[in-house]
Amino acid sequence: MTTTNVTASEAHPTEREAAVLHELVEYQALREPNATAVVSIEGDTLTYGDLLSRARDLTTRLRAAGVGHEDRVAVTVPRSPTAIVAFLGVLGAGAAYVPIDPDFPLERQRFMVRDCRAAAVVAPRGPKPDFVDDGVPMLFVDTDSDIDSDAGDCPDADPLAELAAGPVRPDQAAYVIYTSGSTGVPKGVVVEHAAVVALVLDDERIAVRQGQSVAQYAPLAFDASTFEIWAALCRGGRVEILRGGPVAVEDLSAELAKRRPDWLFLTTGLFHVLADHAPHALEPVGTLITGGDVLSPQHVQTAAAVPGLRVLAAYGPTETTTFASLHAATSDATWDRVPIGTPLRGRTMYVLDEDLREVARGETGELFVGGAGVARGYLHRSALTAERFLPDPFAPGRAGRMYRTGDLARCREDGAFEFCGRSDRQVKIRGYRIEPGEIEAVLNARPEVAEAVVAVFGTAVGGKRLVGYAVPAGDARVTASTMRTWLRERLPAHMVPGTCLVLDRMPHDPNGKPDRNALTPPWSSRDRLGELPEYLAPHSETETLMADVWAEVLGLDRVGVDDNFYELGGDSILSVDTIQRLRLLGIECSAGAFFRHQTIAELAAVTGVGRNGAR
Structure with a gap:
């Protein structure tokens, strides 16, 4: 790591253009080494000085292991100060971190490590993970954040390695986050330093002030963590890691009352539940950012009425670096739809027709996002990158690129944008982007299955639920339980349908394709779910x-x-x-x-x- 003399608001344009994440954090560490950088779930603190020291140690070890610029390093450490140390150390080596949720199925973790062609893996101390192939250097970390390398895989540190590596450029990759793929194969989104720096520095609406706290609540493999970590550390703020896992409203309320975060991001589903049952729980929060799915106007108005709380409705695919637009909500607004707002500074949004021409204001078309936050593309997927990341014909000098979101939208008369649905089958469930085709691919790959589809249905409380349907092949025995087992072996928990049904035959449309509109939701009657124990009525x-x-x-x-x-x-x-x-x-x-x-x-x-x- 090298020192930089710029901050978010002080940067001269030429210096700002050269900023990279770890140097911005290093500046804060050199400026206020004793300031708290990270607070763990248990309440233990890590200062900026300690954060920098431990990250530098990991950087040295990674370089000694042969990790260099544009390499990818898989990080399988759970949410903790140690994980943030690992991310920062990887960036210092000039590499990109690839967060891998340790709760993901083994097959999913193995795929991600292989697909990103990891130059090294940073993992919690213990046996070598089964999903890491022989020959991939391993660096193990303790819960106290001390870094050790696997002596069999990593050579001693080379003092000349840092000099040979050279400075990290803003156009180098900072991280790779995997999202669901419609063809059945997850795709890694490559995001560069410049895109993250633009996210955390350029728009005053989400400008974290020095000393403010940002709650870290999102899974690390979910791109909301990008804002939670770097918006705090690049600006001299504090990352407050909240307890994850199973949560109850009162538990989250108590946590917020104790931590009193200045900034909090909640996915739409959890936000709706909190606004329904305990809007007062948000009183200790300074700014609430919520998004990931369609927001209910009533719930947003309820939250906006909480004294002292600022509410921002956010929109942004992973390919546009967490947030592309924001809308400041007020309690007296009247909407049919909550707007997704206006673009972040340095970003552009267009509503275009099939010929990539702008539609008239108020008309619906496909939403494209251009400007500073657009990702580099999909890792090792050049054809898909060319399909979704296009030259921006509206950019000055036609030098920019824009991302085809697949979302339908319209621009209102006041300049704010509204989300109007999808042009394909992609859905957002509990904040996660899901391609039903990826789930179908897992089921259809089984020899026991003749045909399988996945449908999405709304719930009584305004959410969405997945249902898997399968027709057995010949005399094969397929049950709802075996379907869920197959899916859990290969997919993250949020992609496994809560309900699976076995059909005698699949309905088809006149073209011979599965007719999903003919599939009805199974929840109206318990008896339709099948494979449940014999009904036993309540006693007490x-x-x-x-x-x-x-x-x-x-x-x-x-x-x-x-x-x-x-x-x-x-x-x-x-x-x-x-x-x-x-x-x-x-x-x-x-x-x-x-x-x-x-x-x-x-x-x-x-x-x-x-x-x-x-x-």
């Missing part, structure tokens, strides 16, 4: 109350006490809603207990009941 008053709440949240006619919440189609967001509804009835239930005890019979046996509840 507590079980009856639980069954009523589960049925309402899941959209079912009835729920038995031995039915598994997640096999009925439940997910993490629906569980948050369920827990809060139970608490309103006086039934106290922690998120951990709900996750461990997934049937009403099990949960009722361990659940505490408040004063207004009954056994």
Whole structure:
């Protein structure tokens, strides 16, 4: 790492154009070495000086292992100060970090390490992960952030390595984040330093001030973490790592009251639940940014009415570096749709027709995003990159590029944009972008399956749920349970349909293609779900109350006490809603207990009941 003498607001244009992430963080560390940079889940702190020292140590080890400019380094460390040290150390070596969620299935992790052609892997101390091939250098990290290399894979440090590497340029890759692929193969989005620097420095609406805190709540393999980490560290702020995993409204409320973050990002689904049940939980927050799916006007207005809270509705595909546009919400606004707002400074948004001509204001077309945040493209996918990243005919000198989002939008008379749907089958569920075709590809690859499709249906609480349908091949035995097992072996949890159904035959349209419109949602009746245990009615008053709440949240006619919440189609967001509804009835239930005890019979046996509840 080398020292830079520029900050976000002080940078001369030529210096600003040369800024890279780790040098901006280094400047803050040299300026205020004792300032807190990161706060762990447990409340332990890491100063800027310590962060820089540990990152430099990892940089030295990576260079000794042969890692250089434009290499990719897979980081499999869970959300922690150590993970941030790892990201910073990788950037200092001139490489790009590839965050890999340790909760992903083994096959998914193996694919990502191989597909990115990782020059090294940074992992928690322990046995060498099964998904790393022989010959790939391993660097292990302890929870105290000390860095050690695998002696068998990494040579001793070379003091000349840093000099030989040369400075890192803004057009070099900073990270690669994988998103769902419509062909069944995930694709890695390559984002350069310049794009992230533009995100965190250029737009005053999301300008973190020195000493302010930014909550780190998103999974590291989700691009919202880009803002959470670098918007804080590049500007002298503080990253507050919040507890993840199963969550309940009251737990999150307590965490926010304790941490009091100046900045918080929540995905649409979790935001809606919080606005429904506990909008007061947002009072300790300075600015709430929410997005990832269509926002409800009522929920946004509720949050905007919270005293002292500023609410920003955000839009942005991974390919445009986290946020492409923002809309400041007010409690007195009247919308049919919450606008996705206006572009960030240095970015452009166009609504175009099929011939890439601008449509009239107010008309619907496909949304294209140009300017500073556009990613380099898809790793090792030149044809797909050429298809989605196009020359920008509206840029000065036609020198820029624009990204074809696949989203339909229109520009309002006031210049703000509105999201109007998709031009393809891609969906957002719980903030994650999902291509149903990737899920279908896993099922259709099984020899036991003759044909499989995945459909998306809305829920009673305004979310979306996936359903997998399969027709067995010949006499093969296919069950909902085996379908879910196949999918869990290859896909992240957020891509596994909560419900799978086996059909005798697949409906087809006149062209012989699967007719998804003829597939009806299965949740109206419990009996349609299949493969559930024999229905056993609730016995106690507590079980009856639980069954009523589960049925309402899941959209079912009835729920038995031995039915598994997640096999009925439940997910993490629906569980948050369920827990809060139970608490309103006086039934106290922690998120951990709900996750461990997934049937009403099990949960009722361990659940505490408040004063207004009954056994």
